[in-house]
Amino acid sequence: MTSHAQRFDKLSRLLGEWQSLWRSVPFHQHTPDWATTHPALFEAAMRLDDAGLEELRDDDPYVSVVSLARHPLAEYLPLDQLAALCEVPTVSTPRSSLPASWGVHVGGRKWRQIEAFVPHVPCDPGAHLVEWCAGKGHLARALSSLHHQAVTALEWQPALCRDGKQLAARQGARVTMVEQDVMATSAADRLSASSQLVALHACGDLHVRLLALAAERGAGVTLAPCCYQRTAAAHYRPLSTMGRALVERDGLVLPRDTLALAVQETVTAPRQVRRQRRRNSAWRLAFDLLQRQSRDVDSYLPVPSLAYGRMPPTLAEFCAWAAERKGVTLPVRIDWAALEARGWQRQAEVERLEVVRQLFRRPLELWLVLDRVLMLEEAGYRVSLGTFCQRQLTPRNLLIQAVPHGEYQASTTRGAP
Ligand SMILES: C[S@@+](CC[C@H](N)C(=O)[O-])C[C@H]1O[C@@H](n2cnc3c(N)ncnc32)[C@H](O)[C@@H]1O
Structure with a gap:
């Protein structure tokens, strides 16, 4: 069996x-x-x-060997090796649904993600469950109700904490919403061994902070990371010693913008939305x-994005808007039809x-997750990595479960897995 370190090593070499x-x-x-x-x-x-x-867009070659084998670019790329390195086990789901009444006030897709996620949070009677960047504490309420345990939910927005408190009271869930900036020094005081x-989709630096504090305190971790590019550092700084060595060895260059590739949405949007985006x-x-x-x-000039539906009605009006924003003087005569045709050609x-x-x-994405896994292993954790749901529910479906070393030893001597 390949260890996380071996997989990280091979993946790094290929990516480099x-x-x-x-x-x-x-x-x-x-x-x-x-x-x-x-x-x-x-x-x-x-x-x-x-x-x-169109077919390739709707397909993820890494979820099916068949689509990989018949990928039209397979003969030019190391797809077999990449696929083997991206193969991650599905963590088993002990139960598939929670009472619908618990999910009132939670969006349908978000609720199904929570349903898939909560069974994987260990619930030792002595454990103190803490949800990181909890929003209104939807996950915290589900956890508290499922495991019959008190949960502390950390969130820095007072309005979300207020709403979360009300929702918990209404549902009779033992959730304490705590107004806390997780990046502040005081966040460490909320944790103990x-x-x-627990965090479902805590972005970039927020989950990196979770990992650092957990390792410092020897706390357990159940994390589905996301948005690696949401980070203060302009260039990615690997969290693990091994990651730092691999970046050096393989000459990996990881500016913040490049990290966005790891989470680029691949699950398809409705046809009408797609047509408009194109x-x-x-x-x-x-x-x-x-x-x-x-x-x-001859260089690219970034133009601000526009909210959905705010695109001017014609190409000429859009170009006038963009030119004004960027201080560009356009030629007086422009063949708009020809320009549009060239735009579509570039689009193709x-x-x-x-x-x-x-x-x-x-x-x-796997490389970045393995950097987190290795950082925890280096800190003495036993770590497992798997997918907790299908990518159609959320493409950010990788789950890191980490048990601190001392606890692992205690649980193995008790005969636990
Ligand atoms: C993407 S939402 C996720 C919310 C919740 N975990 C969920 O899955 O519904 C991220 C949350 O993190 C909170 N947040 C952002 N920065 C924070 C910080 N420095 N400290 C605490 N919470 C923060 C935001 O207010 C927001 O509620």
């Missing part, structure tokens, strides 16, 4: 070897640098037809062509290059 492919952002660069080093792959990607592209820290993207690419020409500078190329990049999304 292929990093020119996943680090280049097709939206920002006309032709990726790797087109010259991997011309056959570039041409194969460009040859993908629209129907094939008997704490079991058009918006084609218009942005058309503006990009225009601004390069107008400024006589970007979509094909994104297929290549997406093949490294799960491997990069």
Whole structure:
């Protein structure tokens, strides 16, 4: 069986070897640098037809050996090796649903994630359950009701704490909402060695803080991490000693923006939303062509995003808005129809290059998760890694369960698994 360290090592080597492919952002660069080093792959990607592209978008090659084997780019990439390294066991679910009344006031999808997550939180009678960045404490209430235990929910927004308190009282759940900035020094005082820290989708630095404090206190951890790019550091700093050594060995360059690839949404949106997103993207690419020409500078210029449905009705109006925002003077005469056609042409190329990049999304996510796993192992934890739900429910479905060393020894001598 492969240990986490072995898997981390191999994954790192592959990611390092292929990093020119996943680090280049097709939206920002006309032709990726790797087109010259991997011309056959570039041409194969460009040859993908629209129907094939649609199929690939709806599919995750790493969940099915069949889709992996017939992936049109399989002969150019180490997909077999990546797939083997991304294979993670499903943690078993002792029960599949909780009473519906517990989930009132929780969105449907969020509730199903909570249902899938709570059975994996260990509930030793002496444990002090702490939910990290709890929002209104939906997870804390489910945990308290399921395990008949008191739960402390840490959240820094007073309004969410107030709502959470009311919801807990209404449901008769033993949840204490605590107004706490988890990044503050005082957060450490909320924990002890008997704490079991629980977080479902605590972003970037917030869950890194959880891990650091847990390791400091020797507390248990049940964590589904997400949003690795939400971090104050401009460049990723590995949490584990092994991670730091691998970054060095494999020459991995991980600026904050690149980390976003690990969580790029791959679960499909409704057709209408997708159609609109594609058009918006084609218009942005058309503006990009225009601004390069107008400024006589061949580099990407980031344009602010617009809330859903706020896109101006025509390409000309969008370009006028974007030009004003970026202080770009546009030519007086523009052939808008021709520009739009070129925007769609770029969009078609970007979509094909994104297929290549997406093949490294799960491997990069796994690498980041393994860095967290190794950090805990180095701190003396026994750690297991698995998926707690199907990716359709949430693509951030990786679960880290960590038992501190002392507790592990005690539980094994008691005959527990
Ligand atoms: C993505 S939400 C997740 C909420 C909840 N865990 C859930 O799954 O519904 C992140 C939560 O973290 C809280 N948060 C952000 N920064 C925080 C901080 N420094 N200290 C405490 N809570 C924080 C936010 O207010 C928000 O409620």
